[in-house]
Amino acid sequence: MFKVESYKGNKEDSYRMVLKQLVALVEDETNTIANLSNASALLNQFLDQINWVGFYLVDGNELVLGPFQGLPACVRIPFGKGVCGTSAAERKTLRVEDVHEFPGHIACDAASQSEIVVPVMKDGNLLGVLDIDSPIKGRFDVIDQRMLEQFTEELAKHL
Template sequence: MVEVSNLYPEDKKELYTLLNSQLKALLDNEPDVIPGLANASALLMGALKDINWSGFYLMKHGELLLGPFQGRTACVHIAVGRGVCGTAVLKDEVQLVPDVHEFPGHIACDSASRSEIVIPIHDGKDIAGVLDIDSPLPDRFDETDKEGLTEFVTILEEYLEW
């Protein structure tokens, strides 16, 4: 069996250009949030190296609720301001965490996770949820990941009906 990740470029900028193009194709003519996010999480899990969780939390009743994901079981409810995901919502900004064990209030859903990136998703001016990606490696995510994944989220915001 061929590993899916072997089919993607090593260069991160090229990788994100390809991923974002593939995401647009997956979302074309399918604006429903659940299948869109399910395919988006599967796309990321298959393409990004050294990650152990890729998924979404959606705002519901003033908190984050687990949405489509790939990986081990996860926390279901996250309060705004709690952990990396809740902090991303509270501050309305990307959280790039080199070592989750040094992040105050980190929620350890998977003890194997060492680094994390969380990008807020907007529906107009409101936060609709977050994209959350974990890695078992410390310092896995960098500015290129931040830029590529922010564009990935922008595509989700534009294509899906929140």
């Protein structure tokens, strides 16, 4: 049974608690949609100053909207387009301090000012990306990046 634990301590300690909670949520579940849904809900509960968190999943040469928390979003994103498509094409995390300065940014929510996109990889294959938007410029730092990369690595084990 999953139990919500309170977040306390420094940022890394809080992320470690989230990782523990993620494992508790997904370790006995084999359904990808259920695990992605709970993962996005967990991050939405944990992260402050965000306005969208969710997943885009690989579908051929594009990403298609998966489970998320937030306003309705763009459904399909070609590889190489916007922050999500670029992250998927390059298979690397992109941390964008000001989305309005990112060439080809796709504005699904006009309130978004910064974004982090983390590829979800399993056995060398791209499954999709974790996308998190914030209405605050410069919201995401190197700690967020490192810990969210650990989050997606752990999640991918259960997809």
